[in-house]
Amino acid sequence: MMQGELEEIFDFIKTVRPFDVLPDSELRKISKQLRIKYFRREQKIINIDQQHDSLFIIRTGAADIINKDGELVTRVNEKGCFGFRAVIKQHPSLSVVIAHEDCLVYVLSGEQFRQICSNNIDFKDHFMMVESQRLHKALKQVKGHEDRFSAQMASKVSEIVRRGAVFTKQNLSISEAAKKMASENVSTLMVVDDAGELIGLITDRDLRIRVLARNMDTSKPVKTVMSKKLIKIDADTMAFEAGLLMMRHNIHHLPIVADNKPVGLISTTDLLKLSHQSPVYTISEIAKANTIQQLVDISADIPAILSQLVDSGLRAYQVGQVISTLGENINIRLLELAELEFGPPPVDYCWLAAGSLGRREQLLHSDQDNVLVLGNNFNDAEHGHYFESLTRFVSDGLNDCGYVYCPGDVMATNPIWRQPLQQWKNYFTRWINEPEPKALMYCSIFFDMRVLYGKRKLFKKLKKHYLGIGKDNHLFISNLSVNALQNTPPLGFFRQFVLVTDKEHKNLLNLKNRGTAPIVDLARVYTLSASLKSINTYQRLLDAKSSGVISEQAADNLLDAYEFINLFRMKHQSQQIMNNIKPDNFANPNALSTFERDHLRDAFKVVSRMQEYLAQRYTSSHMR
């Protein structure tokens, strides 16, 4: 006998969260237990205090959940469920549900629902868990899903490296080492101690400069001429991270170790071979560019790189690091070109990036925030013109490359932000000691600075200065906290999304100002209150955790929230790139999948909660 197959119902239920965790056989059974109801627009689906004892799943249309005070709590769309709170607790509904559009609804009886819950913990968890737990689980799911697509740049270095480690003992003579390098045909030899642990490297260049040029006795042990300042990576590190490390330190070989024992050597060439659209390749192109136009052309590839990185399943902070490294190198190249154009600088200077590039978490469509710190021997009459030209050149170049001018004019072209070290110290002293609103706004920009080019020492002195006066300055921290609470997550009191109201982005979700920015601000307050040096938001949260400024749980929740929102933001931009739309930070809430919507909401909730804690903790002193 042929029973009703209900294949279409089954196919649909399978895509509804959390039904998607149930086995097919269970889902087929559930399909047959459903009832179908229809509600026309504005019709009441559930009345307040009604004992409905059913779970509702929207097949088509949308419904509004409205609380006792007549306020919209949330809007449930296609594939969304409602009614579960009343079913779980078996009490009358606390809200009214009204069809926002014509709705076809599947109804699952409370009895059936509770039975599924009792048989399947994942299913039950979805309805019972608090948002932070749900978010953490979702994040694991997203990653697990994407690991399958993991591209080469996300593969481990140990998988890419072509040959095993070539190494020698530290007491072997220099000539023996050279012979080994010749016979193995390598330009770099790793040196190990008696325990087999990596302690140094010797390269062709070392032999040339430290041995031949100095007429050194080649029977001496190799350890006397090896490089001991070692940068090495673990075998589990991802290829792109190795690339980043090499770019940052301008080195071409990187020893790979497992338990500090050499397992191989990775070179920039190994990485270049991975992909022609790889960031490593792009960085080498940036360094070779000789005109602004060339840099503009290279920058045009950055969106595609972001897209590729997102697809390859990297974590959001890693994508941010790569995109930032590209931005950083464009800054550097522009400064080099500027120095070629205007000649060497008459006094020391250092070029700093603030904002997202400073924090190494730049994405697309980000404007430039940069400043110049000059040596104290700077004399405006004598040197002013040079630096004006230099900063104009770089800032225009950045704008051409897509890093548009800062609307707040926080750029080195603005003479206020092109000052000698002493003046910068005065600025910080004033901001910290007289924290007026504008000063606090500046703090949030200038506490995220990082050197991109020039004399690092200048910035080091400045940073030491401001971390010193900010430390244990309760008034300052509490003011900064108040400031950090200005951007709230886009979540209304009853969990509905709060959308943008201005004309251009009407009814969209602002993923930056109200998505990631609140977390960035929180992380800054945490680190400054403990005088921690880190700038990157991930690092700040990790440091805040290990130094005990916030609880381990709170830090982990924020890290998850940050990762989820950022990942979503990147996917949004990547999607726009694919559709040839200019990437931005505004998402259409109606285009979200149920999964995304639910978990974004959870992420925002986590942030809201941390803002509440912060408000209680630091801003109370402000009130007194």
Add this chain to the structure above:
Amino acid sequence: MLNRFLAQRKLKKLLNAAPSGALKDYLNTPLPSQNQSVFETNYLALDFETTGFDLIKDEILSFGYVQVSHLSIDLKTAVHRLVKPDQSIPENSAIVHHILDDTSMQGMQLKTVLDEFLQLLKGKVLIAHYAAAESSYLNKACQQVYGCGIVIPVADTLMIERRRSRRNITSGQQLKLHQCCRRYNLPKYKLHDALNDAISCAELFLAQTAYWKNPYTARISQLINYLP
């Protein structure tokens, strides 16, 4: 199309001619009361797949039906039955329904399917899209199997739609089941077998009544006809 008075008379006549069994049981059950509300009426939504569109020549290949009570579709009651046809399936209709000779040979005897169906139809209103076709095929099948015809109270979603939107609808195309469903924001099913279409039709009926009068007070007599 009969009014209730004529339907009752025809029913009595048929009852005298019907052999004992499922059809007689059906005919012996009183028609749904005229006074009951749309909400409290029980319905059975039906769709057939046939070997073609010629009532004389063509036969039913499959039945798909589902019950509607309290204006909600109960998927527990969804039934899909293949019927073993007398003639082999013409090629052009097999393409539409994907029912090939092999599968339909696994079908059940028409009498078995009809017995089961009539048992369920008792006291209910049939919902169909263009019910004239469904009722005619049913009538023919009953004559074939029991040697006696049938009278059925039907709510025809096509007629309801035509009445509702007489002015707006200009082409017959717009009255097709799936076009109607679209206007009410109902799901579009990929597969057009008898069961999916019966469910679609039941959904359309729910939508139409939601947009009609108050279902708790409106009488069923305003919605139904008696066919064939």
